[in-house]
């Protein structure tokens with residue numbers, strides 16, 4: 664069942680929003696504080712849950728001249744999944760500030776994929792905007808030391824002194840066998 668915000672006792676939890684029902688005239692704007700749920704998403708080969716289950720979002724809607732809309736969506740969400748360096752738990756907070764313009768009849772570049780027949784797909788937009796705002800490297804902490812490339816130990820736990828004897832160079836081994844008279 665999709666939650667849908669309606670005018671008159673605006674439901675704060677919304678997957679989609681009927682923009683036409685706001686009955687904004689050209690140049691008029693409206694700010695809505697809503698809540699949206701975002702499904703877990705795959706990123707960099709890992710899966711990340713998105714918290715909280717109901718994310719408070721701020722949606723600014725402006726009616727443009729003609730029958731278009733300019734939208735701005737802002738929210739913070741916390742990801743929960745593996746650190747890309749050490750595979751421990753990473754729970755970074757991602758700040759999202761996304762904009763969309765939908766201006767029908769003005770050419771392809773000004774139509775939003777999230778607006779169809781005046782209906783805003785808030786859940787889809789929020790998910791994609793979050794994925795775009797997520798850093799390329801999701802880390803447990805900024806200076807995560809990662810795993811030892813030789814033995815796979817978590818370098819955050821074993822400490823900076825962790826090291827391995829360098830493998831003896833086989834050419835030196837051969838040399839040491841030579842008997843020099």
Ligand SMILES: [Zn+2]
Pocket residue numbers: 746747748749750751802803804807808809
């Ligand atoms: Zn890490």
Ligand SMILES: [Zn+2]
Pocket residue numbers: 811812813814815816825826827
């Ligand atoms: Zn090691």
